Amino acid sequence: MARTGIEYFDKHVLKDGFPDGSLILVAGEPGAGKTIFSGTFLYNGAKKFGEKGVYVSLAETKSEFYESMRQLGMDFEELENKGLFKFIDLVTVSKETIDKEIGLLIEEIAKFQPKRVVIDSISVFAQVLGAEKTRIFLHTVLGRFIKAYNSTALLIAEKPVGAEKIGYGIEEFVVDGVVILRYESFGEVTRRVMEIQKMRRRSVEKSQYEYVITQKGIEFLVIPELEREEIEYTVERITTGIDKLDKMLEGGVYKGSSVLLVGMTGTGKSTFALHFVIANALQGRKAVYISFEEPMDQIIRVAENYGIPIEEAMKENLKVFTWVPESRTPVYTFLKIREIIEEFKPEALVIDSLTSLRQHMDEKELAKMLRYLGLVIKANRITVYFTLNEGTDFEVVPFTGASTMVDVIIGLKYEIHNGNIERRMTIIKSRASNHSRKIHKYEITDKGVEIYE
Structure with a gap:
């Protein structure tokens, strides 16, 4: 042979x-x-x-x-x-x-x-x-x-x-x-x-x-197989990087779970995601931030503007990757992300954003890629944040290919009151968790995200 x-x-x-x-x-x-x-x-x-x-x-x-x-x-x-x-x-x-x-x-x-x-x-x-x-x-x-x-x-x-x-x-x-x-x-x-x-x-x-x-x-393309009996299920939670959000989720998100942040441009999805990876990196966990929308210097500048210590995290456990998905197949993107996972073995991962992928890929192919990626993430016990630039009424998430795959969905939106922009957020779903069902106000300050009752 x-x-x-x-x-x-x-x-x-x-x-x-x-x-x-x-x-x-x-x-x-x-x-x-x-x-x-x-x-x-x-x-x-x-x-x-x-x-x-x-x-x-x-x-x-x-x-x-x-x-x-x-x-x-x-x-x-x-x-x-x-x-x-x-x-x-x-x-x-x-x-x-x-x-x-x-x-x-x-x-x-x-x-x-x-x-x-x-x-x-x-x-x-x-x-x-x-x-x-x-x-x-x-x-x-x-x-x-x-x-x-x-x-x-x-x-x-x-x-x-x-x-x-x-x-x-x-x-x-x-x-x-x-x-x-x-x-x-x-x-x-x-x-x-x-x-x-x-x-x-x-x-x-x-x-x-x-x-x-x-x-x-x-x-x-290697279709991953998830051997469920070999995975140790855990009730361990890890921080979202935002104290108030941790409390709303009964102590953070379960280790190995997937979170979808959905909201229009300007609602702070990337800021929520930066809180997550940087806080976990500073707590000693390996973390990876993958951006399809912003170059490296812009990500660092945004984090610094909101008082999030990204450079300190990058000296320790945080790796940041950026590339444009245009003219790349879902398979190429999947293999590249899997390669990063295999090389750096992160415990916390951000993929920002699914919107960029949707703009250049057939939605059925993208949904298939996310399904395969989900298996790899689960098998490696990685906690992942996805961001999606999409309007939400806190009831329906338009991109079902992502919403059915994730364990937690956090909806973000803004409203105009008396000429002022007011941001609102809620936890639309959180599997196996007695999470907060309230709609909360939040602001993005020079200290990052601040959530109120």
């Missing part, structure tokens, strides 16, 4: 890796990640499994390939120096020289005896060689070598956007497996999906798998 070294792919997509002695077609639109996937297959083969690999390129030069892979943490020059990798450059091949080049190619491969071969791309090969000769090359020349040495070859094919036909329409009939990398559009973002259309000698549980391309290369 030829494992890719991509953990999720090897465990869940093809449990035993690609079959030895097989030709695998990897097809997809430009930018879908075909070269990255194939490069990862070769790199991990050498680094993790000690198997030699050959990359035959008709698309980019050696220096271009090495540089693009190096940016993803894969050093092919190191593998070449160790005798584990060979790059064969056929970028300048022509119809006049193709027959000679094929002879030299097979001679080079036979001499090196690799366990893994990638041809990028078979589409260009077919353009130069022609349909019939390409079939003969795949079926007899390359196919016989691969089976004789029990190797595995990935053949990259360009698939025009929206087209069903792959390359010249002949490659898929002479290969042992077909892997399609394709796009699905949801509003402003594009979701990447891997589809396994054919795989001889392998049982594929489902045909489609969602993935993203990050600085680590190909990453698949």
Whole structure:
């Protein structure tokens, strides 16, 4: 078997890796990640499994390939120096020289005896060689070598956007497996999906798998599983960072619970959230604040204006992350948040705000992402605050994808009385808690949030 070294792919997509002695077609639109996937297959083969690999390129030069892979943490020059990798450059091949080049190619491969071969791309090969000769090359020349040495070859094919036909329409009939990398559009973002259309000698549980391309290369969406019997339930509470709110919640929020702060712009959602993470960080808990709306300096300035000691907290246990979710899929956002959780292991987490995500994502996809994120949060016993920029009448929360997932909902709004803005708040729901049902007045002062009866 030829494992890719991509953990999720090897465990869940093809449990035993690609079959030895097989030709695998990897097809997809430009930018879908075909070269990255194939490069990862070769790199991990050498680094993790000690198997030699050959990359035959008709698309980019050696220096271009090495540089693009190096940016993803894969050093092919190191593998070449160790005798584990060979790059064969056929970028300048022509119809006049193709027959000679094929002879030299097979001679080079036979001499090196690799366990893994990638041809990028078979589409260009077919353009130069022609349909019939390409079939003969795949079926007899390359196919016989691969089976004789029990190797595995990935053949990259360009698939025009929206087209069903792959390359010249002949490659898929002479290969042992077909892997399609394709796009699905949801509003402003594009979701990447891997589809396994054919795989001889392998049982594929489902045909489609969602993935993203990050600085680590190909990453698949791993649906978290919550083993409820392994989680220790607790009645321990942690502070909201606001004494009056703690009393309204009978001593704070339960450890591992999720809180939704919902209200219009200017109601102080971020200020409530800053109180929460900073107070917990100063009490010795690791805390993370993720903002999709404000840059780092603005978050620090807001906290300092309200007398909240953010810089002291950041010296101790608080980490702040900011990025714009525009053109990012829910899967990318989920994986990035999960990565932060795995690296920093926070006990207190703020995600500010869900509104920014809704503006750039399909709502059903976002709700699915929040469900998966909720499982990760519960499994790690993290107390989390979400903010949502939405008007509320203290009775209905419009975004049901979030409201049904959380344990606590705090509604914030303002009213105009005699020409003055007066803020109101209430706890709309709090599971397993005899919380205050009153509507309270509050103000945002130079000491932060002040709540009154």
